[in-house]
Amino acid sequence: MALKMADFKTDVHNDWCPGCGDFGIVNAIQMALAEMGVQRDKTVMFSGVGCSGKTSHFINTYGIHTLHGRVLTFAQSAKIANPEMTVVAVGGDGDGLGIGAGHFVAAGRRNVNMTYIIFDNGVYGLTKGQASPTLKLGEKTKSLPSPNTNYNVNPIGLAVASGFTFVARGYSYDVRHLKDLIIQAVNHKGLSFLDVLQPCPTYNDLNTRDWYAGVDLVDEAQKRHSRIYKLEEQGYDPVVHYNEEAEVNERLAQALIKSLEWGNKIPIGVFYKNETISPYTDRLKDKIPNYLENPPAKQNISKNGFSDADISQILDSLEV
Amino acid sequence: MSSTDFTWLIGGPQGSGVESGANIFSRVCAEMGYQVFGKREFYSNIKGEHSYFAVRISDQKIHSNVNDVTLMASFDAETIFRHYDEVISGGGIIYDADLEDTPTDKVRTLDAPFKERLHKELESHNKPFTIAGVLEIAKEKGVLLYPVSFKSILETLAEETENPRLKGLIRMFNVIGVSLSLGLVKMPPDSLQKTIGIIFSKKEEIAKINQQTATYSYNYATAKFENFNHTITGIQKEPGTLLVQGFQGTALGKIACGCRMQSYYPITPASDESVFLESNEILEIVHERPGSTAVIQTEDEICAIGMAIGSALTGTRSATCTSGPGFALMTEMLGWAGINEVPVVITNYQRSGPSTGLPTRHGQDDLLFSVFAGHGDFPKIVYASGDVEESFYDTGNVFNYADVFQIPVIHLMDKFIASSVVTCKRFDESKISINRGKLLEKVEDGYKRFAFTDDGVSPRSRLGLDNGIFWNTGDESDETGHITEDPIMRAKMMDKRMSRLDLVLKEIPDTEKVVSFGIEDYTIISWGSAKGPIIDAIKMLKEEGISIGFIQIKLLHPFPGDYVSSLLKDVKTIIDVEANYSAQLKKLFKQNVKRDVDYSILKYTGRAMTSTEVYDSLKKIVENKAEKREVLMHGA
Numbered sequence: 001m002a003l004k005m006a007d008f009k010t011d012v013h014n015d016w017c018p019g020c021g022d023f024g025i026v027n028a029i030q031m032a033l034a035e036m037g038v039q040r041d042k043t044v045m046f047s048g049v050g051c052s053g054k055t056s057h058f059i060n061t062y063g064i065h066t067l068h069g070r071v072l073t074f075a076q077s078a079k080i081a082n083p084e085m086t087v088v089a090v091g092g093d094g095d096g097l098g099i100g101a102g103h104f105v106a107a108g109r110r111n112v113n114m115t116y117i118i119f120d121n122g123v124y125g126l127t128k129g130q131a132s133p134t135l136k137l138g139e140k141t142k143s144l145p146s147p148n149t150n151y152n153v154n155p156i157g158l159a160v161a162s163g164f165t166f167v168a169r170g171y172s173y174d175v176r177h178l179k180d181l182i183i184q185a186v187n188h189k190g191l192s193f194l195d196v197l198q199p200c201p202t203y204n205d206l207n208t209r210d211w212y213a214g215v216d217l218v219d220e221a222q223k224r225h226s227r228i229y230k231l232e233e234q235g236y237d238p239v240v241h242y243n244e245e246a247e248v249n250e251r252l253a254q255a256l257i258k259s260l261e262w263g264n265k266i267p268i269g270v271f272y273k274n275e276t277i278s279p280y281t282d283r284l285k286d287k288i289p290n291y292l293e294n295p296p297a298k299q300n301i302s303k304n305g306f307s308d309a310d311i312s313q314i315l316d317s318l319e320v
Numbered sequence: 321m322s323s324t325d326f327t328w329l330i331g332g333p334q335g336s337g338v339e340s341g342a343n344i345f346s347r348v349c350a351e352m353g354y355q356v357f358g359k360r361e362f363y364s365n366i367k368g369e370h371s372y373f374a375v376r377i378s379d380q381k382i383h384s385n386v387n388d389v390t391l392m393a394s395f396d397a398e399t400i401f402r403h404y405d406e407v408i409s410g411g412g413i414i415y416d417a418d419l420e421d422t423p424t425d426k427v428r429t430l431d432a433p434f435k436e437r438l439h440k441e442l443e444s445h446n447k448p449f450t451i452a453g454v455l456e457i458a459k460e461k462g463v464l465l466y467p468v469s470f471k472s473i474l475e476t477l478a479e480e481t482e483n484p485r486l487k488g489l490i491r492m493f494n495v496i497g498v499s500l501s502l503g504l505v506k507m508p509p510d511s512l513q514k515t516i517g518i519i520f521s522k523k524e525e526i527a528k529i530n531q532q533t534a535t536y537s538y539n540y541a542t543a544k545f546e547n548f549n550h551t552i553t554g555i556q557k558e559p560g561t562l563l564v565q566g567f568q569g570t571a572l573g574k575i576a577c578g579c580r581m582q583s584y585y586p587i588t589p590a591s592d593e594s595v596f597l598e599s600n601e602i603l604e605i606v607h608e609r610p611g612s613t614a615v616i617q618t619e620d621e622i623c624a625i626g627m628a629i630g631s632a633l634t635g636t637r638s639a640t641c642t643s644g645p646g647f648a649l650m651t652e653m654l655g656w657a658g659i660n661e662v663p664v665v666i667t668n669y670q671r672s673g674p675s676t677g678l679p680t681r682h683g684q685d686d687l688l689f690s691v692f693a694g695h696g697d698f699p700k701i702v703y704a705s706g707d708v709e710e711s712f713y714d715t716g717n718v719f720n721y722a723d724v725f726q727i728p729v730i731h732l733m734d735k736f737i738a739s740s741v742v743t744c745k746r747f748d749e750s751k752i753s754i755n756r757g758k759l760l761e762k763v764e765d766g767y768k769r770f771a772f773t774d775d776g777v778s779p780r781s782r783l784g785l786d787n788g789i790f791w792n793t794g795d796e797s798d799e800t801g802h803i804t805e806d807p808i809m810r811a812k813m814m815d816k817r818m819s820r821l822d823l824v825l826k827e828i829p830d831t832e833k834v835v836s837f838g839i840e841d842y843t844i845i846s847w848g849s850a851k852g853p854i855i856d857a858i859k860m861l862k863e864e865g866i867s868i869g870f871i872q873i874k875l876l877h878p879f880p881g882d883y884v885s886s887l888l889k890d891v892k893t894i895i896d897v898e899a900n901y902s903a904q905l906k907k908l909f910k911q912n913v914k915r916d917v918d919y920s921i922l923k924y925t926g927r928a929m930t931s932t933e934v935y936d937s938l939k940k941i942v943e944n945k946a947e948k949r950e951v952l953m954h955g956a
Contacts, residue, residue: 010802012802040789041784041785041786041787041788041789042784044783044784046630049794054803056791056793057791057793057802057803060789061789062783062784062789062790062791063789063790063791063792063801064630064633064783064791064792065791065792065793065794065795065803066626066656066792066794067626067652067653067656067794070622070623070626070653072623073618073622073623073625073626073627073630074626074627074629074630074633075630076627076630077581077583077616077626077627077628077629077630077631077638078630078631078633078634078783080581080614080616080627080631081580081581081614081630081631081634081636081638082634082636082783082784084784085634085783085784102619102620103619103622103623103626105619106618106619106623284614287601288601288602288612288614290609290610290612291612291614293609294609294610294611294612295614296580296581296612296613296614296631296634296636296638297631297634297635297636297782297783297784299578299580299605299611299612299636300605300608300611301577301578301580301611301637301754302578302754302756303606305753305754305755306750306752306753306754307576307577307578307716307749307750307752307753307754308605308606308607308608309575309576309578309603309604309605309606309611309749310603310604310605310606310749311572311575311576311604311747311749312604312749313604314572314575314600315562315572315746315747318562318563318564318568319560319561319562319563319746320347320350320351320557320561320562320563320743
């Protein structure tokens with residue numbers, strides 16, 4: 001029987017602040033999982049630490065709430081050990097781009113076939129609103145004693161430069177669009193990254209829902225101008241169509257330039273997609289021919305309680 | 321006394337083939353039936369600094385090096401400056417005659433503190449600061465000198481074999497050194513030829529050049545060197561003997577016991593184990609399709625343990641291998657594995673700390689750190705192996721502990737073991753039993769990962785198991801694995817997890833906790849690789865009629881205090897032996913056995929103990945002439 005969105009909800013009380021952008025992301029994930037028809041016990045949500053870290057408790061699949069900054073380390077190896085799992089990792093922007101930035105870059109190099117979603121709100125909410133890596137230099141959200149002294153990380157640009165092969169941005173108040181992006185990301189062959197703009201109603205008083213909606217940009221005709229626009233509606237083509245250096249470089253450069261747009265026009269949608277790069281699991285298969293049929297988690301390691309590995313050839317080579 | 325107890329030392333700049341020279345020598349001796357105990361010392365450097373290999377061979381079982389060198393093969397000046405005084409009277413030094421005039425100042429890699437000590441010694445003997453100076457001291461002591469021009473050997477050889485390339489091939493110096501040595505001790509030459517053939521079996525041309533060089537050098541020694549009293553001509557070989565490198569015990573143990581995922585970040589002296597696993601990543605499985613080990617090189621040690629945990633959650637036996645600095649980075653994750661009851665194995669090849677410390681040198685520095693690693697209270701096992709052979713079987717055991725008790729296990733190894741090359745009995749994989757504990761194959765409805773049970777261990781599902789959904793969190797959780805801050809649930813969960821420590825002490829057999837080598841009035845307590853020098857030292861004392869007991873404590877956390885206490889109840893004098901500054905085992909012992917040790921024999925120079933040193937200190941203790949804290953200093 002096909003599962004519905006409700007089947008992917010747990011009865012764990014959700015204690016996010018009223019109006020939190022995270023709700024839209026969790027809904028979009030649950031909708032996407034239902035629409036894709038994944039099996040609950042063949043799917044695992046990994047999460048980091050922070051408000052977004054609680055996500056895995058709200059979704060009725062395997063759920064692993066890991067450590068601050070480290071979510072990708074757990075998630076990648078679960079997929080490597082058991083490639084039949086659908087693996088989605090989530091975390092905040094401080095979690096993934098501050099304390100976890102090293103793992104973010106290294107994950108791009110591996111291109112493990114899984115999805116990473118960052119809940120991007122510019123602040124460390126759970127510790128009461130300090131500046132996070134995506135907050136712009138000189139900005140002062142309400143609980144900062146003084147304006148932010150650090151330049152911001154560009155999540156899309158960093159992902160593209162690190163080797164992620166699917167890079168997109170969503171907006172937590174456009175749940176259907178976000179759901180579609182999640183489905184594309186999960187179906188992508190390789191490591192997909194989704195940067196989700198997510199207003200923190202409690203601590204980020206700059207990038208609010210109204211700000212994204214462009215309430216301050218009302219023109220003389222009293223027409224609102226949302227800051228958010230969709231790349232696909234502008235004829236933007238993110239796809240690397242063939243594996244040639246010039247083609248790849250052009251798509252990478254295009255994505256990087258697009259990622260720098262901010263202010264009155266903020267693009268969402270797919271920035272970059274490249275399936276000509278082999279996922280990590282394929283790279284393992286090149287070294288270990290039966291890796292996909294007999295991955296670590298499926299291997300039989302004992303017979304009647306004793307080792308079934310035959311190390312006699314190695315021992316022979318060491319015998320004198 | 322054993323009829324053969326011979327130590328051969330080869331030294332030279334790193335990158336000059338010292339290691340392969342030692343491999344040839346060790347293999348020849350092992351082939352000819354001898355027990356071999358070799359140890360490699362090297363700088364944290366790729367090329368140029370001094371490295372050496374001391375290979376001890378005997379017709380009896382040996383477990384350590386001794387202070388005395390019987391024959392030294394050197395092809396550079398530094399080796400002579402650093403080791404001339406280790407060679408015994410009646411022993412020999414083979415050296416390059418072209419180096420005799422070399423002054424200490426010309427050897428740039430001699431560091432200031434060593435040079436100062438050496439100059440003082442030369443001054444006291446009224447000798448010049450040159451190779452000739454130190455050789456004169458050796459000669460006066462009774463050491464036989466064997467000068468030979470390595471360069472002219474190559475030149476003659478190039479002419480004889482009509483291979484002009486050989487003339488400048490200084491890479492051959494190591495083979496010349498080995499072959500001169502074997503000629504001098506009258507080792508049958510066939511074994512040398514055979515060994516070179518095996519070592520270079522994939523490179524026919526190189527094998528041939530090496531064999532020619534070996535023959536010439538061997539004959540040169542028999543023809544031109546004056547008589548040497550020590551001969552090693554071969555004995556009956558014990559069938560089923562391996563010549564293994566120290567890290568191969570845990571690596572082969574991991575393959576045998578079903579570890580199918582290892583993640584690691586490069587670090588000395590641990591990486592060799594992971595590289596060996598990757599070199600053997602495809603596995604033969606009895607009556608089944610091939611298996612494999614996924615060996616993943618990560619961006620840091622945090623990811624290394626994160627990956628081991630993530631993989632363990634899928635039901636895969638998983639491990640990471642590191643050394644002290646890397647283990648320090650892993651401690652937050654260790655707590656996560658503890659609170660989530662994840663069976664994961666961390667193999668820690670310890671080295672000298674703190675910080676980067678002596679990156680390529682030995683130390684049993686991480687005992688207390690391992691026992692107390694991580695913030696908060698959570699259960700873990702700390703287990704230490706004493707030698708290569710033991711580490712193979714122990715690796716099987718520690719994976720069983722991890723699975724059965726569902727807790728992280730820190731398996732302590734060290735640099736002394738990692739960089740030793742020894743003969744031992746062929747590993748028997750049929751002795752590796754596999755116990756996955758309460759790992760589930762099938763799940764009933766209403767599954768709860770952290771369900772309260774009588775023994776504190778819950779049935780364990782794994783990612784991907786039908787119907788087996790569970791949650792994990794680094795927060796405190798309820799039975800389903802969801803976050804809780806309820807005070808009563810918190811206390812119950814804490815009790816459940818920590819009760820596992822009592823279970824460990826109850827379930828692990830005494831023989832796996834502690835190995836007793838006999839209890840006497842004077843009894844040693846120790847752990848890890850100090851075992852080898854202790855066993856050999858005790859044997860030396862026994863031959864003089866002095867009996868010393870020894871217990872090797874393998875399970876260090878939870879500490880088997882009651883069992884150790886019962887073993888030692890009649891002991892009058894307890895002696896702690898270990899390679900660290902603060903006598904870490906002594907502290908654990910005092911805490912758990914409520915008795916103090918009487919003497920400590922410690923070493924923290926970064927060099928492994930020799931049995932000679934341990935013997936000397938033990939003798940002083942028995943004769944009532946020892947300090948409470950005996951500190952060992954031998955070794956270059």
